[in-house]
Amino acid sequence: MTETDVLVPWPQLDQRHGPWPDGVRVHVWDGVTPASELPQDALDAVEFWVMPYAVPDADRLLPRLPRLRAVQSLSAGVEKLQPLLPEGVTLHNGRGLHDASTAEHALGLILAAQRELPRWAADQVAGRWDPHFTRSLADSRVAIVGYGSIGSALEARLLACEADVVRVARRARPDERVHAIADLPELLPGLDIVVLVLPENPATVGLFGPKEMAALPDGALVVNVGRGRTLDTEALLAETATGRLRAALDVTDPEPLPADHALRHAPGVLITPHVAGGSAAFRPRAERLIAEQIRRWAAEEELLNLFPRP
Incomplete structure (x- = not known):
């Protein structure tokens, strides 16, 4: 490729990751600067766009990129973005960028x-202590439902805490000791903790619902760091209202969670606002991916992380 224009979200990447290949012209848009300030003549030439991360309406720039041929998202879940792309434009996701951060947050x-940390924090503020034994992660049986790259990273951390890990994916992979999602009914009664790391698609929406929760033993913990709609919120509210199940959620349905939503006040429920992937570990990994993708683009090599069209 002799000359090509690319659009990236951060400036001075070449200073940290080496000079750009010959013929590559790099433009910058962080998603915060008004798009109206971007010169149209520069956008007219852009062929490869690395979208800014966590900018909900970044796709508004698509109509202004007439020569676009490839889009790199820094998110792992790109199901909602794909239908917005013109025919012939390839989409590449951020698989792997959030593995460490999300696994760390799930842990x-x-x-x-x-270990009831929210309770201890509340007691600290209230000026009281009520020492008692708590549950432990050690010796707990934990299922990772959605065993991919994030699940693998989480497994390593769980094993370090002496947990017993059960791998579950869409399809069984006996050679890797991975169970199929269809095996959940027989697995659930023996679990202490279930961690959902599922993408959102027609097969996963509502996948973990009343039947699955009813199959869990009393006191089990349901964790979701995948997508909110994979977990049935009403069923979870019913189970936590009685104290039978507990939950720790980084994603919810609905999302963002309204200030007066019942989940916010449900007993035994801990919630964070979809921040599992947002740590200092993200930026260096994202920059390395961008640099490698630009190198491949300039060399007319196959780009990484192609997200297939349905």
């Missing part, structure tokens, strides 16, 4: 719930 949610 934090589990430990906070098992």
Whole structure:
């Protein structure tokens, strides 16, 4: 490729990751600067766009990119973005960028719930202490439902905490000791903790519902760091209202969660606002991916992380 224009979300990437290949012209849009300030003649030439991360309406720029051929998202879940792209434009996701951050956050949610950290924090502020034994992650049986790259990263951390890990994915992979989602009915009664790391698609919406929750033993913990709609909110509210199940959620349905939503006040429920992937570990990994993708683009090599069209 002799000359090509790319649009990236951060400036000075070449200073941290080496000079850009010959013929590559780099433009910057962070998603915060008004798009109206971007010169149209520069946008007319852009062929490869790295979208700014966590900017909900960044796709508003698409109509102004007539020569666009490839889009790199820094998010792992791109199901809602794909239908917006013109025919012939390839989409590449941020698979792997959030593995460490999300796994770390999931582990934090589990430990906070098992060791009752919210209760201790409340007692600290109230000026009282009520020492008692709590549950433990060690020796707990934990199922990771959606065993991909994030699930694998979480497994490593759980094993370090001496938990017993059960791998569950869409399809069974006996050679990797991975159960199929269809096996959940027989697995659930023996679990202490279930961690959902599922994408949102027609097969996963509402996948973990009343039947699945009813199959869990009393006191089990349901964790969701995937997508909110994979978990039935009403069923979860019914189970937590009685104290039978507990939950630790980074994603919810609806999302964002209204200030007066019942989940916010449900007993035994810990919630964070979809921030599992947002840590200092993200930026360096994202920059390395961008640099590698631009190198491949300039060399006319296959780009990483292609998200297939349905």
